Amino acid sequence: MRRIAVLDAPSNLGLRPPTATSVPGCAKAPGALRDHGLVTRLAARDAGCVTPPRFDPGDWRPGDGVAHAEEIAWYSRRLADRIGALLDAGEFPVVLGGDCSILLGSALAANRRSSDLDAGIGLVYVDGHSDFRHPGNASYVGAAAGEDLALATGRGQADLAAIENRRPYFRDSDVVVLGIRPHDEHRLDLQAAGIAYRAAPQLRAEGAARSAQWARGVLSGCVGYWVHVDVDVLDPAVMPAVDAPDPGGIAYTELELLLAGLVATPHCLGVEITVFDPDYDPTGAFAADVVETLVAGLAPAATVAPLDWAALAASATPLPAPVEPLAPRMPMEPLAPLVPVVPALAGGAGPGSTVAGPGSTVAGPEPIMEPEADAEPEAVVELEAAGPDVVDESDVVHEAEAEAVAGSDGGSAEPDEGNARPGDGSAGSDDEDERRQLGSLAPRVPLDRMSFSDMMDADRAALARRRDGAIPLRRRGGAPQPADAEAQGAADMVERDAPDADRPPATDPARPFAGLAEQVRAAGSGQVPIARTPVEPPAMPAAPAPPPAETA
Structure with a gap:
C-alpha cells in the first residue's frame, strides 16, 4: 500500500x-x-x-509580465525535484x-x-x-x-x-x-x-x-x-x-x-x-x-x-508529437450572431442547434463541456416573468431582453431612452425597426448571454428543486457556530437569505455523509452504484383541537 x-x-x-x-x-x-x-x-x-x-x-506595474516570474520558475524546479523523488519512492x-x-x-x-x-x-x-x-x-x-x-x-x-x-x-x-x-x-x-x-x-x-x-x-x-x-x-x-x-x-x-x-x-x-x-x-x-x-x-x-x-x-503508448510553438489563444467572440428562428425540419435539428421552443430551433454553439455519452441533468430555472411555469435551461432568456422581444408584438416593452420612434433616424429607432421586421421570429437569447444575476437565479432554482437531497452547508462540528449564521441548519448556500423551513434535517447533523468513503471506493471499482439515501420528511404536527363551544 x-x-x-x-x-x-x-x-x-x-x-x-x-x-x-x-x-x-x-x-x-x-x-x-x-x-x-x-x-x-x-x-x-x-x-x-x-x-x-x-x-x-x-516596483512591478501592469504590463511588466508575471510578477516574481524568475523566482517562481526557480521554485517550481525545486518543488518538481522533491515531488519526483516522492513518486519514485x-x-x-x-x-x-x-x-x-x-x-x-x-x-x-x-x-x-x-x-x-x-x-x-x-x-x-x-x-x-x-x-x-x-x-x-x-x-x-x-x-x-x-x-x-x-x-x-x-x-x-x-x-x-x-x-x-x-x-x-x-x-x-x-x-x-x-x-x-x-x-x-x-x-x-x-x-x-x-x-x-x-x-x-x-x-x-x-x-x-x-x-x-x-x-x-x-x-x-x-x-x-x-x-x-x-x-x-x-x-x-x-x-x-x-x-x-x-x-x-x-x-x-x-x-x-x-x-x-x-x-x-x-x-x-x-x-x-x-x-x-x-x-x-x-x-x-x-x-x-x-x-x-x-x-x-x-x-x-x-x-x-x-x-x-x-x-x-x-x-505505454507513444504520445502524438506536440504542436510547437503553442501561441496564446486570441480573445474569442462569446457567441455567434443571433439569427431568426426557423421551423424545425422533418429530420430534426442538427448537432449545431439547440431547441428554443416547440417547433422551432435556433443556431447555437457546438456542445462542449463534457466528453461523455450520458446527458447531464439540465438546470431548472424559474423565470420571474413566467409565474409558476418552469422551463429548461436551454430556454432561459435574459429577462430584460425577453421583455424587449415580447414588446415588439404586444407593445409592452419600455420605449428607448429619449422616446425614439421607428423611422426617426435615431439609434433606438434602428433597434425598434429591426424588432418589428423580425416580428414573432425574434430569437431567444442563448444561455451564454445570461447575466450574472440570471445565472445565480438559475442556480437557486436548480438547487431548490433538489432541496430534499441537498447537502447542507455547515461547519464540520455539529451545531453551527455564531459566526456561521448564514450557514445555520440545513439551509442551502444560495438560499441562506430565505431558508426552507420545511427542509428535513440530515441524518447526522455533524457528518451527514460519514461512512460513505467505502461506498465511494467500491463505486470506483464498479461494485456498487453511488446513490443518496432518501431522507424521510419530518412528520407534520397535528392540527390543534377546535375550542369548545360556548354554552349559553
Whole structure:
C-alpha cells in the first residue's frame, strides 16, 4: 500500500500583496494545518518543506509580465525535484501550499514523468475560479496564481509556461476543471480550448462522488493524473479564509466525497492544497475544518498500491508529437450572431442547434463541456416573468431582453431612452425597426448571454428543486457556530437569505455523509452504484383541537 507523504510548499509568490505594507498569508497555511494534527491523523510521513524565495514584488506595474516570474520558475524546479523523488519512492505526495502558483512545480514533475513514460498524465483542477487568464484573453497578466491553469497548459510567457523547454505541461484534452462558478469570466475560453469542466451548480446537482467518477472517465486515456485543490472551491459561508471568496461554492462534505473518489485509485499521483489563508482565521476554526475534510477525503489514498512505473514505461503508448510553438489563444467572440428562428425540419435539428421552443430551433454553439455519452441533468430555472411555469435551461432568456422581444408584438416593452420612434433616424429607432421586421421570429437569447444575476437565479432554482437531497452547508462540528449564521441548519448556500423551513434535517447533523468513503471506493471499482439515501420528511404536527363551544 502507498504511504502518504506531506510536503510543505509555502509559496505566496503568485499573489498580489493584500495591502502596500503586507504580504499574502497563505504561506502560513502548512503550519496552521500541521498544528491541527494533519500529518499525524493521516498517518503520513513528514516529507519536509521546500522553502520559497522572499516575497518582494518591487516596483512591478501592469504590463511588466508575471510578477516574481524568475523566482517562481526557480521554485517550481525545486518543488518538481522533491515531488519526483516522492513518486519514485512509491509514496503519495500531499503538497500543502501556498498559493496556486505551486501548480507549476507539480505540473513540471508530472511532465517529466510523462516524457519518461512517453504517455499522458492528466490534471484534475478543483477550484472556484478557472485561473485561465493569459495574454490572449486579458489586457495584461501579473499574478501567477490567477494564471496557473493557463500557464500549465502552455499559454503565457515562456519563462513560466515552458520551464525546461517543456510546453505544455498538460494537454488541454488531459485537463478536467471542477467547481468553478457559472459566471467565471474565462469559462468560454475553457470551452473553446476543449477543456472539460463542470461548474459548481452542476457538480452539486450530479453529486460529488459521481463527478469524481466522471473526471476519472475523462482522463481514462492517461496513465495517471494530479489533483489540484484550491479551498476557495468551498462556499465562503463555510470557508471565508481565502484571498478571493466567491459565493456559490460547494460544501465540506462534497469536497470530502470528491477527494475520496479521486484518490481511491493508483492512477492518482498526488494532491496539492492551496490558498487557505490563516490570517483570516484567527481562531483556527477553519483550519480544523480543512483538516477534518482532508483526513476523511484522503484516507482512500493509502488503501491502494502505487503504480508500477517500470511496467508502465514498457507498455505505454507513444504520445502524438506536440504542436510547437503553442501561441496564446486570441480573445474569442462569446457567441455567434443571433439569427431568426426557423421551423424545425422533418429530420430534426442538427448537432449545431439547440431547441428554443416547440417547433422551432435556433443556431447555437457546438456542445462542449463534457466528453461523455450520458446527458447531464439540465438546470431548472424559474423565470420571474413566467409565474409558476418552469422551463429548461436551454430556454432561459435574459429577462430584460425577453421583455424587449415580447414588446415588439404586444407593445409592452419600455420605449428607448429619449422616446425614439421607428423611422426617426435615431439609434433606438434602428433597434425598434429591426424588432418589428423580425416580428414573432425574434430569437431567444442563448444561455451564454445570461447575466450574472440570471445565472445565480438559475442556480437557486436548480438547487431548490433538489432541496430534499441537498447537502447542507455547515461547519464540520455539529451545531453551527455564531459566526456561521448564514450557514445555520440545513439551509442551502444560495438560499441562506430565505431558508426552507420545511427542509428535513440530515441524518447526522455533524457528518451527514460519514461512512460513505467505502461506498465511494467500491463505486470506483464498479461494485456498487453511488446513490443518496432518501431522507424521510419530518412528520407534520397535528392540527390543534377546535375550542369548545360556548354554552349559553
